[in-house]
Amino acid sequence: MKSKIEKKTQVRNALIASGISLIAALIAAALSLFVLNLGFVITFILSAIVFAAVLAVMLYLWKKTDLLREVLYLLYCIRNPEDKRTYYCPCCKRSLAGFMDMELGSQPEKYDPARFTDMKQDVMCPFCYSAPRQRILACWAEDNKELLKKSEILYFAPEYSMMKWIRRNGIKLTTADLFAPNVDLKLDITDIKLEDSSYDMIICNHVLEHVSSYNKALSEMRRVLRPGGTLVISFPIDETLGTVFEQEANTPEDRIKLFGQVDHIRVFGRDSKEIIASAGFDVDTIDVSSMPDKILPVTGPADYDSNKIFICTKN
Ligand SMILES: [Zn+2]
Secondary structure, eight states, rough: OOOOHHHHHHHHHHHHHHHHHHHHHHHHIIIIIIIIIOOHHHHHHHHHHHHHHHHHHHHHHHHHHHHHHHHHHHHHHHHHGGGGOOOOEEETEESSSSOOOOOOOOTTTTTTTGTTTTTTOOEOOTTOOHHHHHHHHHHHHHTOOOOOHHHOOEEEEOOOOOHHHHHHHTEEEEESSSSOOSOOOEETSSSSSSSSEEEHHHHHHEOOOSSSSSHHEEEEEEHHEEEEEEEEOOOOTTTTTTOBBBOOSSHHHHHHHHHHHOOOBBBBTTTHHHHHTTTTTEEEEGGGSSSGGGGGOOOOOSOOOOOEEEEEEOO
């Protein structure tokens, strides 16, 4: 789901595109009236056409090429000279003066504000919206580029920021989701309609806390992986819990209170590695401590998210 801050920055970008279109329309109006002497009616029609055409082109380029984001980054760099930009987002490859407030704690209709106490909230990349976990994953991917390049990959619930890294590095993969539009395959992770042993790698971040049975999902992903294949997986973990916490919760309010987020139905605990291992994987753990400070690899932004990533080999 799109965060409040993502929506806000999209509105800001749309306003910038409208402003540039308005300037183009005013220039066209001035030319029409004072240079070509075309009269008010024709000038009005011409300006409206120029406004609509420039806006349409900008919105198209924004959607298809990220041009507007590049322009915004250029303005950002002018405002923040290089010595100020000590942070880095490996997903969109941009150096930053700082990260942005995710504002999750101020959305009680989606998240439990109590879970954000003492957690660092200014952790989101202002350009690709990466959170610490996606930057940690991008760092791992950077170190394992050759493996990714030669693997046939299935990516469940693809994340915009991670897809930036994947496209930039020319990695070919198949995207899948049960609900999201614009994916290659519509798949239920607990009942994957694919042949056994059909992929070398599966990437699956923050899906298991949403699905009816995490055990079925793990078993299905193992089945679809080729022998020796890799599962890259993460999900929110509360380190104060010994094991996974599940309880019947039929209302949004109950789910927010029990699991911290309106669409979560469980929170995993300290035995997450063992849970994955018992599904038939050898498991390596990557956590925030092994990551460079400049990517801001913090735990959080909520207290049920320790930002561990498990790199698992089908055994
Ligand atoms: Zn970024």
